[in-house]
Amino acid sequence: MTAPLDDPHRDALLAALSWQIEAGVDECLGETAQNRFEEIARRPAAAAPEKKPPMPGRKPASRPASPVPAADDAIEAVTAAAALAKGAQTLDDLRRAIEDFDGCSLKKGARSTVFADGHSTARVMFIGEAPGRDEDRAGKPFVGRSGQLLDRMLATIGLDRQSDDPATAAYITNVLPWRPVDNRDPSTDEAVMLWSFLARHIELAAPEMIVALGKTPSAVLTERPIAITRERGRWLTPGRGGGRPVLLTFHPAYLLRSPHEKAKSWRDLMSLRAVLDGEAPKLEG
Ligand code: URA
Numbered sequence: 001m002t003a004p005l006d007d008p009h010r011d012a013l014l015a016a017l018s019w020q021i022e023a024g025v026d027e028c029l030g031e032t033a034q035n036r037f038e039e040i041a042r043r044p045a046a047a048a049p050e051k052k053p054p055m056p057g058r059k060p061a062s063r064p065a066s067p068v069p070a071a072d073d074a075i076e077a078v079t080a081a082a083a084l085a086k087g088a089q090t091l092d093d094l095r096r097a098i099e100d101f102d103g104c105s106l107k108k109g110a111r112s113t114v115f116a117d118g119h120s121t122a123r124v125m126f127i128g129e130a131p132g133r134d135e136d137r138a139g140k141p142f143v144g145r146s147g148q149l150l151d152r153m154l155a156t157i158g159l160d161r162q163s164d165d166p167a168t169a170a171y172i173t174n175v176l177p178w179r180p181v182d183n184r185d186p187s188t189d190e191a192v193m194l195w196s197f198l199a200r201h202i203e204l205a206a207p208e209m210i211v212a213l214g215k216t217p218s219a220v221l222t223e224r225p226i227a228i229t230r231e232r233g234r235w236l237t238p239g240r241g242g243g244r245p246v247l248l249t250f251h252p253a254y255l256l257r258s259p260h261e262k263a264k265s266w267r268d269l270m271s272l273r274a275v276l277d278g279e280a281p282k283l284e285g
Pocket of ligand 1: 130141
C-alpha cells in the first residue's frame, strides 16, 4: 500500500514502519499479526495438573500468555538441554545440539542460533549476554555497535577475533544463543535452562581465562546477583568457570551509554593484558 504524499497519517505510518524496522521486523508474513507467545502458552502442558472446578460465583483464573514455560515443561527442557550438552564431544557437536534444542521459546522468534565467533584456540573466552538484532541477522555474536566497540577494545590489548594464532586470538560467545525479541536482558529461567550448553562450551573450548562482559554473564558464572559497577575489575575463580580465573567487567553496550566509564574498562583491559603476559591475577575467591 502506498500512502499519498498529503495523507494526514503519512508521518504516523512512517514512524510506525521505522519503529517496526528498529524492532527487527524484516518480513511481512500476513496481514494479521500473530502472537506466537500466546500460541505457545495455549499448547497443552506436558502433564497438565487436574483442574478444580471454579467456586460457584467466581470467575476461573485465566492463565496469562507467557514465554516462560510451565514448571514441568521447564524441568523437561533443562533435562533435555543437559543431555544434549553432555553428548557433545566437539564444538561442532555442541553447535548442532543447540540448534536441535526446541525447549526455549526464544528460538521460535529468532532467525539464527548465535553460537560463537573467533577461534576456540584463544587463551581468553569473552562471554556476553545475548544476540541483538544485528547478531541475529548475521548469526554471529557482537557484530553491532557494541561488537564494534568490543573489537576496538580487544585491539588495544593486541587481541583480534579474526586471528587464529592463540597468542592474539579471541573467542566470543553469549549466555543465550537466541535473541530475546524485545532486546531485554536474559531472564533467570532462560539462563538456567541454557546453562548446560554454556558449561559444555567452556569445557570444550577450554580457555585459560574468561572475561564476563556485564552483569548477566557475571551473575551466571558466580551464581549470585552482581552489581557490576561495584564488582568490575575483580578476578574470581567461580566453580562454574571450572577453576579458571574469571574477570568481571563492563558490557560494551553499557560503555556506549556511559562513555565516562571507559577509563575503568581500560584498567580492566590492562589487567587482562598483564595476566596474559604472565602476571598472576589478584584472585578474590
Ligand atoms: N550484546 C551481547 O551481549 N551479545 C551480543 O552478541 C551482542 C550484543
